[in-house]
Amino acid sequence: MNAVPCCTSVAERPAQTPTARRRSSAPLPSPGQLRQRLPLSAHLTHQVETSRQAVRAVLDGADERLLVIVGPCSLHCPDATLDYAARLAELSVELGDRLLLVMRAYVEKPRTTIGWKGLAYDPQLDGSGDMAAGLALSRRLMLDLLDLGLPIATELLQPLAADYFEDLLSWAAIGARTSESQIHRELVSGLDLPVGFKNGTDGGLAIACDAMRSAAHPHRHLGMDAEGQTALLQTHGNPDTHLVLRGGHQGPNYEVEHVAQARETLERQGIAARILVDCSHANSGKDPFRQPAVLDRVLDQRLAGERALRGVMLESNLFDGNQPLAARLDYGVSITDGCLGWEGTAHLLRRTAARLG
Numbered sequence: 001m002n003a004v005p006c007c008t009s010v011a012e013r014p015a016q017t018p019t020a021r022r023r024s025s026a027p028l029p030s031p032g033q034l035r036q037r038l039p040l041s042a043h044l045t046h047q048v049e050t051s052r053q054a055v056r057a058v059l060d061g062a063d064e065r066l067l068v069i070v071g072p073c074s075l076h077c078p079d080a081t082l083d084y085a086a087r088l089a090e091l092s093v094e095l096g097d098r099l100l101l102v103m104r105a106y107v108e109k110p111r112t113t114i115g116w117k118g119l120a121y122d123p124q125l126d127g128s129g130d131m132a133a134g135l136a137l138s139r140r141l142m143l144d145l146l147d148l149g150l151p152i153a154t155e156l157l158q159p160l161a162a163d164y165f166e167d168l169l170s171w172a173a174i175g176a177r178t179s180e181s182q183i184h185r186e187l188v189s190g191l192d193l194p195v196g197f198k199n200g201t202d203g204g205l206a207i208a209c210d211a212m213r214s215a216a217h218p219h220r221h222l223g224m225d226a227e228g229q230t231a232l233l234q235t236h237g238n239p240d241t242h243l244v245l246r247g248g249h250q251g252p253n254y255e256v257e258h259v260a261q262a263r264e265t266l267e268r269q270g271i272a273a274r275i276l277v278d279c280s281h282a283n284s285g286k287d288p289f290r291q292p293a294v295l296d297r298v299l300d301q302r303l304a305g306e307r308a309l310r311g312v313m314l315e316s317n318l319f320d321g322n323q324p325l326a327a328r329l330d331y332g333v334s335i336t337d338g339c340l341g342w343e344g345t346a347h348l349l350r351r352t353a354a355r356l357g
């Protein structure tokens with residue numbers, strides 16, 4: 001053991017270069033280079049802008065539809081992703097007068113400790129961590145989803161990665177583990193898209209409320225420009241943020257009393273009362289088959305007049321459940337959190353639309 005006691009003076013510490021524990025470093029293409037290689041066409045640029053406006057209208061209450069952010073916990077297989085997306089695109093046409101469907105296209109996963117960190121980090125799923133390939137594959141796949149006519153959503157986890165995808169997104173989340181981070185709030189303040197801040201893993205709303213107030217303001221912060229150069233970035237502030245209730249260590253937070261408390265907390269702080277409920281994570285106790293019951297309760301509240309509830313999130317895949325990451329994987333099954341399969345998802349969304357009339 002050669003641990004350095006925290007009270008040793010700098011002079012007493014063993015000489016180490018600042019990078020002594022960094023094994024290697026490899027350059028990556030800049031966001032600008034990747035965008036040039038995989039460009040967003042004028043047609044798709046217009047499509048993304050139109051769907052961002054549609055999401056804003058639902059969040060603002062100008063559009064009565066329910067926003068539904070639905071799709072795999074994480075993308076890991078391009079074929080299965082496109083198979084799922086084609087079905088969702090069809091359902092979106094069928095239910096589009098009552099539900100605004102946005103597909104989860106999550107390529108970065110925050111982990112409680114360690115684990116697979118998502119397609120952008122490890123596209124070969126084997127720990128080799130080929131991030132140059134992962135960023136390109138993620139952007140390629142997101143463009144393919146847009147081509148199917150779907151708006152897409154993702155969690156922005158690593159602020160430096162945001163620029164590789166941001167132009168493709170109609171909605172983004174800042175996750176429960178990062179809502180309290182000043183760096184993520186700065187990032188959001190410079191994004192021209194609606195962003196949901198999740199409550200903390202402990203269930204606390206305060207960090208998400210602080211996040212919305214911070215992100216609404218202009219910031220000057222350290223970041224990276226399109227050429228990959230570290231830069232001082234200046235932002236305008238983002239007025240399109242909202243709260244996502246995802247439950248916490250004490251249990252769920254989607255019931256009437258939780259939503260009322262969240263709405264009152266937002267109103268007290270002068271923040272627009274716009275709330276999404278994540279039917280998964282701590283709201284489902286991580287049991288994907290409890291998501292329909294959560295969605296039903298949200299809908300009961302909407303239909304009873306709770307106008308702050310503007311949408312829901314669902315973790316859904318081609319097939320039910322999840323599987324451990326192994327050399328041989330079942331097609332269309334999540335390798336992160338358990339998901340509701342396609343059949344259950346389509347049934348649930350049709351039932352939801354029918355209740356909304």
Ligand SMILES: O=C[C@H](O)[C@H](O)COP(=O)(O)O
Binds near residue numbers: 111
């Ligand atoms: O949605 C995914 C997970 O809930 C989150 O990334 C944490 O996962 P973990 O607890 O399995 O690491």
Ligand SMILES: C=C(OP(=O)(O)O)C(=O)O
Binds near residue numbers: 110
């Ligand atoms: C990690 C996620 O959610 P949360 O931040 O609520 O845990 C997710 O939606 O994939």
